[in-house]
Amino acid sequence: MELAGxxxxxxxxxxxxxxxxxxxxxxxxxxxxARRFVxxxxxxxxxxxxxxxxxxxxxxxxxxxGERTTRPEDARAAAVLYRKVLEEIHLRRMxxxxxxxxxxLGLDLSRELLEETxxxxxxxxxxxxxxxxxxxxxxxxxxATLDLYRGLRASGYGPDTVGVALxxxxxxxxxxxxxxxxxxxxxxxxxxxxxxxxxxxxPRKADVDRAYVRLLERLLREGxxxxxxxxxxxxxxxxxxxxxxxxxxxxxxxxxxxxxxRRDLQAQMVQEGYRLRVYVPxxxxxxxxFMRRLGERPANVGFLLRSLVREGP
Ligand code: FDA
Numbered sequence: 538m539e540l541a542g543x544x545x546x547x548x549x550x551x552x553x554x555x556x557x558x559x560x561x562x563x564x565x566x567x568x569x570x571a572r573r574f575v576x577x578x579x580x581x582x583x584x585x586x587x588x589x590x591x592x593x594x595x596x597x598x599x600x601x602x603g604e605r606t607t608r609p610e611d612a613r614a615a616a617v618l619y620r621k622v623l624e625e626i627h628l629r630r631m632x633x634x635x636x637x638x639x640x641x642l643g644l645d646l647s648r649e650l651l652e653e654t655x656x657x658x659x660x661x662x663x664x665x666x667x668x669x670x671x672x673x674x675x676x677x678x679x680x681a682t683l684d685l686y687r688g689l690r691a692s693g694y695g696p697d698t699v700g701v702a703l704x705x706x707x708x709x710x711x712x713x714x715x716x717x718x719x720x721x722x723x724x725x726x727x728x729x730x731x732x733x734x735x736x737x738x739x740p741r742k743a744d745v746d747r748a749y750v751r752l753l754e755r756l757l758r759e760g761x762x763x764x765x766x767x768x769x770x771x772x773x774x775x776x777x778x779x780x781x782x783x784x785x786x787x788x789x790x791x792x793x794x795x796x797x798x799r800r801d802l803q804a805q806m807v808q809e810g811y812r813l814r815v816y817v818p819x820x821x822x823x824x825x826x827f828m829r830r831l832g833e834r835p836a837n838v839g840f841l842l843r844s845l846v847r848e849g850p
Contacts, residue, residue, distance in 0.1 A: 541742055548832025549732035552825035562824050570841050571827045574797040575602065576819040580618070583819035584625055586796070587633050594807040595815050597633040598670060598793070599626070602820035603641040609650055612643035616654035620661040627665040634668040636816065639682055651685065659689060663698050673702040675731045676738065683713060687720065696723040696761065704729030705749035706738040714752055718759050725764035725793060726756055730829050750775060757790060758783055764814070766793035768802060787811050795830070
């Protein structure tokens, strides 16, 4: 296994350890370090960050952190908060949409519960002229996620109201892109953030990058309002060249990046006149998300250790 892959695997492993989560989230210095990637624990803090980013010409995706919910009341509570987020976006006239994780809304519990929570959020989005992205989680959830997405579309939610993420590292994604394009879906293309076995995903980073470029070329040509979600400078340059070559104007697609990651590149894209959206997560359940961000880049572990040396545990 490559070093980068091993690091990611290790942090995804840690992200699933609930006992470590309890210890880590009680620790003041880790909480402060996590603020680099997480807007805060409350909706108010997230709205402040969103307003700041909007003022810098960047649109926002708000995400209430939380995944793999084990109690129906937690799934329902998350759905209530998401509807509230949509209301705040509307009231404050923010350039913002929403991203949800289906395991947060009850995917592991029951189909009925998930449909209740998800449809409630999408109905609210449609009523307020808002928009929802469905994040893609570990590979065992992909089939169900795409199935639910198809169900939403069949229930009359258009691509403006609901879009879905697609992970380039999965072998199946070329087929899934085909399916999504036929459905007229709005797609956010990402590399993929979970630790997957070589039976389902490319183990080598170079192969993931190549797969991303293949999917990107097709998505840019055939997709509508597609989102190119990466901080990979080579891929971003390639996407800009392709858009020019295919004659696709900058208002037909957007770039998306994560809060706290490559802020220099984010500013550059806006300056060049491209549409940029920043994914802004918030909420008390930040531990798994933070662990995945640490595992994406060895330098982030150094950053965490430096803050430990500075502040002490
Ligand atoms: P890559 O990992 O090759 O990084 C390219 C460069 O970006 C690095 O060299 C570094 O400079 C910088 N960089 C990347 N990650 C960094 C980090 N954590 N800290 C500091 N610098 C970093 N995944 C998923 O499985 N399901 C999903 O639904 C989503 N949704 C999503 C939305 C948006 C808007 C983004 C940008 C990403 C996701 N992801 C995701 C995460 C995605 O799968 C991937 O893990 C990260 O984007 C990192 O990969 P890059 O494409 O940036 O490339």
